[in-house]
Amino acid sequence: MRKGAILLGTVLLGFLSALSYAQAPVPFxxxxxxxxxxxxxxxxxxxxxxxxxxxxxxxxxxxxxxxxxxxxxxxxxxxxxxxxxxxxxxxxxxxxxxxxxxxxxxxxxxxxxTYNTGDSVIFIRHHGPYIFKTSAVAVGDFNQDGKVDLAVIHVYKNDTTLYILLGDGTGHFTVGPPPPATGNSVTVADFNGDGKLDLAVVNSGTNTVSILLGDGT
Missing domain, CATH: 2.60.40.10 (Immunoglobulins)
Structure with a gap:
C-alpha cells in the first residue's frame, strides 16, 4: 500500500510540475x-x-x-x-x-x-479652457487613426480626473470628455486582446485598479 501511495504521489507531482511548466509567461x-x-x-x-x-x-x-x-x-x-x-x-x-x-x-x-527620423525634441503648447496639472501621462493611439494620443491624469485641488487628448499628428490635441475614472497613475495595454488599446488606472485613495476597455474610437 505504501509503495502504491508513493508511486501515486510521484505521478501527481510530475503532472503538477508539467502543468506548471506549460504555463506561458506574460511577455514584456x-x-x-x-x-x-x-x-x-x-x-x-x-x-x-x-x-x-x-x-x-x-x-x-x-x-x-x-x-x-x-x-x-x-x-x-x-x-x-x-x-x-x-x-x-x-x-x-x-x-x-x-x-x-x-x-x-x-x-x-x-x-x-515619419520623414524625420533624427533626434529631436517636440514641445507641445496647449490652447483652450483646460489647464493641466498632471500626475501621470500615458501615450497611445486610442482612436486608431495612426496619430499619437495622450491619457492624462489631471489634478485639481484634491480631485483627479482622467482625460483623453486626441492628437492630430501636428502637436495639437483635442480634449475629449473624461472617461468614468479617477486615479493617480495610468498605463496602456490591450488587456482583452481585441486589438484596441485599453487603460489601467490606479484609483486614488484605494488599493484598486480600474480597467477601461477601449473601443477604438
Missing part, C-alpha cells in the same frame, strides 16, 4: 524597438523586439495584426513588417502576445513612420 517589451522609426514609402524591413518572457510561439502584433514572427530567444523576437504598413506617416503600436495556458499580451511599444 523593453524599449526601444529596433528600429523604432522609418520613413514612409520604404520597403519591407525586419523589426527586432527585445524584452522578457518570450516563447517559441510568441507573436508580434502590429496595430493589432499578427506578423509572421521568428523566435530568437526568450528575450528577442523578429518579424518582417511589410511595405504596405508604412506607406504614409503614422504611429504604429507594437505588442507581443503569448498563447494560453497562461500567456497574455505585453506592454505597448510605439513605432513612428
Amino acid at each position: 517589451i523593453s524599449q526601444p524597438l529596433v528600429p523604432d522609426a522609418t520613413a514612409p514609402g520604404g520597403g519591407d524591413f525586419t523589426l527586432t523586439v527585445n524584452g522578457t518572457g518570450f516563447v517559441s510561439n510568441s507573436v508580434i502584433n502590429w496595430n493589432g495584426i499578427a506578423l509572421a514572427t521568428q523566435f530568437i530567444s526568450d528575450t528577442q523576437l523578429t518579424a518582417t513588417v511589410p511595405a504596405a504598413d508604412i506607406t504614409t506617416a503614422s504611429t504604429a503600436w507594437v505588442m507581443v502576445a503569448n498563447p494560453a495556458p497562461g500567456g497574455g499580451t505585453s506592454n505597448v511599444a510605439f513605432f513612428t513612420v
Whole structure:
C-alpha cells in the first residue's frame, strides 16, 4: 500500500510540475524597438523586439495584426513588417502576445513612420479652457487613426480626473470628455486582446485598479 501511495504521489507531482511548466509567461517589451522609426514609402524591413518572457510561439502584433514572427530567444523576437504598413506617416503600436495556458499580451511599444527620423525634441503648447496639472501621462493611439494620443491624469485641488487628448499628428490635441475614472497613475495595454488599446488606472485613495476597455474610437 505504501509503495502504491508513493508511486501515486510521484505521478501527481510530475503532472503538477508539467502543468506548471506549460504555463506561458506574460511577455514584456523593453524599449526601444529596433528600429523604432522609418520613413514612409520604404520597403519591407525586419523589426527586432527585445524584452522578457518570450516563447517559441510568441507573436508580434502590429496595430493589432499578427506578423509572421521568428523566435530568437526568450528575450528577442523578429518579424518582417511589410511595405504596405508604412506607406504614409503614422504611429504604429507594437505588442507581443503569448498563447494560453497562461500567456497574455505585453506592454505597448510605439513605432513612428515619419520623414524625420533624427533626434529631436517636440514641445507641445496647449490652447483652450483646460489647464493641466498632471500626475501621470500615458501615450497611445486610442482612436486608431495612426496619430499619437495622450491619457492624462489631471489634478485639481484634491480631485483627479482622467482625460483623453486626441492628437492630430501636428502637436495639437483635442480634449475629449473624461472617461468614468479617477486615479493617480495610468498605463496602456490591450488587456482583452481585441486589438484596441485599453487603460489601467490606479484609483486614488484605494488599493484598486480600474480597467477601461477601449473601443477604438
